[in-house]
Amino acid sequence: MSLSMYDASVPVFVRVLRNLDQVLAKGEAHARDKGADPDTLLQSRLIFDMLPLVRQVQIATDMATRGASRLAGVEPRSVEDNETTFEQLHARIAGAIAHLEGFTPAQFEGSETRAVSFKTRAGELKFDGQGYLLTYVLPNLYFHATTAYNLLRRNGVGIGKTDFLGG
Amino acid sequence: MSLSMYDASVPVFVRVLRNLDQVLAKGEAHARDKGADPDTLLQSRLIFDMLPLVRQVQIATDMATRGASRLAGVEPRSVEDNETTFEQLHARIAGAIAHLEGFTPAQFEGSETRAVSFKTRAGELKFDGQGYLLTYVLPNLYFHATTAYNLLRRNGVGIGKTDFLGG
Numbered sequence: 071m072s073l074s075m076y077d078a079s080v081p082v083f084v085r086v087l088r089n090l091d092q093v094l095a096k097g098e099a100h101a102r103d104k105g106a107d108p109d110t111l112l113q114s115r116l117i118f119d120m121l122p123l124v125r126q127v128q129i130a131t132d133m134a135t136r137g138a139s140r141l142a143g144v145e146p147r148s149v150e151d152n153e154t155t156f157e158q159l160h161a162r163i164a165g166a167i168a169h170l171e172g173f174t175p176a177q178f179e180g181s182e183t184r185a186v187s188f189k190t191r192a193g194e195l196k197f198d199g200q201g202y203l204l205t206y207v208l209p210n211l212y213f214h215a216t217t218a219y220n221l222l223r224r225n226g227v228g229i230g231k232t233d234f235l236g237g
Numbered sequence: 238m239s240l241s242m243y244d245a246s247v248p249v250f251v252r253v254l255r256n257l258d259q260v261l262a263k264g265e266a267h268a269r270d271k272g273a274d275p276d277t278l279l280q281s282r283l284i285f286d287m288l289p290l291v292r293q294v295q296i297a298t299d300m301a302t303r304g305a306s307r308l309a310g311v312e313p314r315s316v317e318d319n320e321t322t323f324e325q326l327h328a329r330i331a332g333a334i335a336h337l338e339g340f341t342p343a344q345f346e347g348s349e350t351r352a353v354s355f356k357t358r359a360g361e362l363k364f365d366g367q368g369y370l371l372t373y374v375l376p377n378l379y380f381h382a383t384t385a386y387n388l389l390r391r392n393g394v395g396i397g398k399t400d401f402l403g404g
Contacts, residue, residue, distance in 0.1 A: 072239035072240060072241050072242065072349065073239060073240045073241070073242055073245055073349055073367055073370075073371075074239050074240070075239065075240055077367065077371070078240055078245060078371065081371075082371050082372075082375075085372065086376075116283075116387055116390065116391050117390060117391045117393070120390060182239065182240055192399075200240055200244065203240075204240075204244070204245065204248075204249050205249075205252065205402070205403075206402070208249075208375065208379070209253075209379065209401070209402055210398075210402070212375070212376065212379030212380070212383060213379070213383050213386075213398065213401060213402075216379060216380050216383035216384060216387070217383060217387060219380075220283055220383070220384060220387045223283065223284060223287060224283050224284045226284070231377075231380065232359070234376070234380060235372070235373070235376055235377070235380075236372075
């Protein structure tokens with residue numbers, strides 16, 4: 071009657087990031103087909119006061135790597151938010167996936183009750199591991215991956231929900 | 238080291254739908270503030286060839302109720318897609334939440350290995366319960382809830398990610 075905390079997190083995060091990487095690749099190809107500089111797409115937004123595509127991708131990768139780290143009880147790594155090209159964003163995603171693949175199921179044993187707390191701009195957030203995964207990491211990860219998808223979709227990129235869901 | 242299939246599904250689905258309901262209420266209020274007929278918002282789309290807001294909400298509720306039913310091994314209920322007003326959509330969401338709250342944790346015991354198969358326009362899909370929840374229901378549910386949010390956000394509705402994530 072149960073699911074391991076590892077299975078509910080690491081492989082799911084990797085899958086979301088791999089699909090996001092494919093969606094980005096289609097965005098880049100679309101811009102090239104139009105004769106545009108693809109990297110300008112990274113600054114596009116759904117509306118002026120939402121974050122641009124590059125930030126959606128940066129946050130998605132951080133959500134996944136920090137989520138796995140905190141569940142495993144290790145200090146999240148810190149990476150700079152300095153990407154300005156698709157190439158750099160693909161490298162960031164590849165780095166995040168490699169980092170995620172370094173975690174082992176054993177590190178997640180008992181993580182459903184592990185105390186997780188961290189500071190955000192809105193103040194300190196406190197969860198147990200289960201609440202952190204189900205009500206914070208997964209909703210945020212899917213939110214930013216979907217927003218990246220929607221942003222590209224609205225720019226005319228030929229992607230469909232199967233690209234988002236993956237094979 | 239584990240999470241119950243019930244905890245990873247039903248309360249999560251309810252939470253997503255409650256937050257979506259709040260986001261919709263803010264969209265409706267925004268349209269009224271502008272002196273517009275709120276129900277016209279239900280037909281708005283992020284781009285012409287994506288589904289309108291009303292369909293995003295209908296699909297989100299179906300994903301949740303069908304997801305819970307298939308995991309519990311019962312036949313999904315069928316509801317008509319005939320809403321044209323915010324009032325009707327709120328009722329649809331309330332009905333879906335009531336339906337979800339009728340499931341018991343015991344119905345989900347062993348559901349991680351339960352065979353789930355169903356027909357879609359793209360053909361028959363087959364999963365075990367764990368794969369169905371993690372790679373189909375949750376990504377789809379978050380996809381449509383986020384797209385509804387993005388659609389309203391792009392129409393100028395004053396919502397932020399905390400509305401999406403809930404309290």
